[in-house]
Amino acid sequence: MEVKEEQLNGHPVIAPQGDVDLGNSKDLQYHLRQSLNKKPKQLVVDLGGVPYMDSSGVATLVEAMQVSRRSGVSLVLCAMTPRVKSIFEIARLDKVFRIVDSRDQITNA
Amino acid sequence: MTECCGKQDGCCSSATPDVRIEVVSQARYLAGARDLVRAVAGRLGFDAAQCGRIALAVDEALCNVINHGYDKRPDGRIWISIWPMGDPMPERPTGIRIVIEDNAKQVDPEKIKPRDLAEIRPGGLGVHIIREVMDCATYEKRNGAGMRLTMEKKLDTCPPKDTQ
Numbered sequence: 001m002e003v004k005e006e007q008l009n010g011h012p013v014i015a016p017q018g019d020v021d022l023g024n025s026k027d028l029q030y031h032l033r034q035s036l037n038k039k040p041k042q043l044v045v046d047l048g049g050v051p052y053m054d055s056s057g058v059a060t061l062v063e064a065m066q067v068s069r070r071s072g073v074s075l076v077l078c079a080m081t082p083r084v085k086s087i088f089e090i091a092r093l094d095k096v097f098r099i100v101d102s103r104d105q106i107t108n109a
Numbered sequence: 110m111t112e113c114c115g116k117q118d119g120c121c122s123s124a125t126p127d128v129r130i131e132v133v134s135q136a137r138y139l140a141g142a143r144d145l146v147r148a149v150a151g152r153l154g155f156d157a158a159q160c161g162r163i164a165l166a167v168d169e170a171l172c173n174v175i176n177h178g179y180d181k182r183p184d185g186r187i188w189i190s191i192w193p194m195g196d197p198m199p200e201r202p203t204g205i206r207i208v209i210e211d212n213a214k215q216v217d218p219e220k221i222k223p224r225d226l227a228e229i230r231p232g233g234l235g236v237h238i239i240r241e242v243m244d245c246a247t248y249e250k251r252n253g254a255g256m257r258l259t260m261e262k263k264l265d266t267c268p269p270k271d272t273q
Contacts, residue, residue, distance in 0.1 A: 023136035059231035
């Protein structure tokens with residue numbers, strides 16, 4: 001899995017590419033922590049390039065959400081593939097995160 | 110959620126699994142195990158969405174063995190066995206039975222329970238996901254050492270194909 005770091009309207013975007021599972025979720029965690037440490041107003045995680053995620057990936061995003069709330073950062077998940085969305089629904093986290101369909105729906109925090 | 114029928118009612122055609130693989134307790138092999146399970150489930154008649162969910166359940170079970178059973182030790186052994194459910198040579202099986210075994214530490218099966226999802230925190234979702242995805246999931250101690258997880262999914266419980 002590669003993790004791209006991009007910008008959207010001046011805010012950071014973390015865009016993992018590939019399956020996220022127990023074998024590589026620490027890589028995603030590293031990039032999320034690095035971005036959150038800079039305390040941006042908004043952090044977007046673009047999951048459009050993630051065909052599969054297991055609960056270790058979900059746990060990484062839950063941890064990022066908790067840090068973002070403590071830090072006053074608006075965390076947005078976007079472009080989830082149906083399979084990834086499915087695990088958020090199974091874990092009943094689909095209503096806990098701010099999830100949008102695409103980057104076009106993201107406005108400034 | 111009910112306990113798996115196991116062999117008692119003859120739900121599986123043979124004592125010997127159609128597919129059996131052994132993997133070491135390393136997360137880098139999860140993707141290969143998922144691909145195998147997804148492909149076999151597809152050949153047994155499950156649609157793409159169900160194949161993905163069955164592979165997810167197996168992934169979660171393997172993660173639990175790696176993390177909790179073997180405490181992230183990289184040299185543990187894990188065995189995945191797969192049977193089609195139903196008559197010995199049906200045109201279309203009635204489901205899939207997957208057994209995951211290890212030589213890791215034993216725990217009381219009664220203590221393996223999903224956590225309260227109202228508590229939003231990282232981790233601890235694996236057992237919930239397994240029980241949500243599969244029709245049944247039964248943990249038991251193996252004779253001597255390790256644990257056995259038996260999971261089943263019947264084809265007729267598939268939801269409509271409106272999700273991937």
